[in-house]
Amino acid sequence: MLTFFHCPGTCSLGIHVLLEEAGAPYQLILVNLMKGEQHAPAYxxxxxxxxxxALLREDGSLLTEWPAIATWLALTYDKALLPMDAEGLARTLEAVDYLVASVHMQGFTRIWRPDHFAVSEAEHPAIKEKGRAIYEKGLATFDAKLTGRDYLGGERPSIADAALFYVEYWKVNRLKEPLPDALAGHYARMMQRPAVVRALTMEGLL
Ligand SMILES: N[C@@H](CCC(=O)N[C@@H](CS)C(=O)NCC(=O)O)C(=O)O
Structure with missing residues (x-):
């Protein structure tokens, strides 16, 4: 049995979706970031x-970093979540890296947590503006990629769609803003997937 450390509605939601899509055996452990539990000695x-x-595996080892956890889950429990031809694999990893390292960590985090980038509140408006530009550019990039297709790789979702989903989730549920058309279609398709419904329900978000 895996042990999955998560916080509802954060980027861990994407990994939760993949655990459900893959049918992996796991228990959920809540790390409440709002209460600072990520800094508790036990965690x-x-x-x-x-x-x-973070994912504690059956051999007692801990795996961290969204792309690494997603890749390991796909290869271990459901290879359909990771295309294995050279082009499909490269494009999936390209999308995951851009979503997690740039759109999320350089973009959205600047909007949501400007204090992570500058202590002085006077600098926060400029940091948020920079984050907004990175985040919106990322969304526009994936909106263009999705035009005329159901999922990033075509007909079936991959680990990249789970990364895109949590970034979309933040636009709708944290910023309370509409998604551009193709992303809105992708988000609606993801929201209809039983695995996504299960993950959101377990996180108390539905
Ligand atoms: N590079 C990490 C990023 C993980 C990350 O930034 N997680 C956020 C939640 S979305 C977090 O735990 N933040 C806690 C904090 O900043 O104190 C990954 O790929 O998993």
């Missing part, structure tokens, strides 16, 4: 990075 003993998602 730091498991994950010194003080972040979610």
């Amino acid at each position: 730091l003993a498991q994950n010194p990075k003080a972040k979610v998602p």
